Amino acid sequence: MMDKYYIGEIDPSTVPLKRSYVPPEQSQYNPDKTSEFVIKILQFLVPLLILGLAFVVRNYTKKEE
Known part of the structure; x- marks a missing residue:
C-alpha cells in the first residue's frame, strides 16, 4: 500500500527552521x-x-376553594 500512495520526500532545506506566528491584533x-x-x-x-x-x-x- 505504501508504494501506491508514496509521493516523495520533503527537502529539508525548504523547511523553515522556526515557525513564527503573529496573532492578529484585536481591539x-x-x-x-x-x-x-x-x-x-x-x-x-x-x-x-x-x-x-x-x-x-x-x-x-x-x-377560590
Whole structure:
C-alpha cells in the first residue's frame, strides 16, 4: 500500500527552521456597548417575564376553594 500512495520526500532545506506566528491584533472588547450584550440580557429576562406573567395569570384566574 505504501508504494501506491508514496509521493516523495520533503527537502529539508525548504523547511523553515522556526515557525513564527503573529496573532492578529484585536481591539479591546467592551461588552456593555455591543448589541450582543443586549441580546444576552433579553435571552435571560424574557423567559423570566413570561414565567412571572404565567404565575400572575394563574393566581388571578384560580377559583377560590
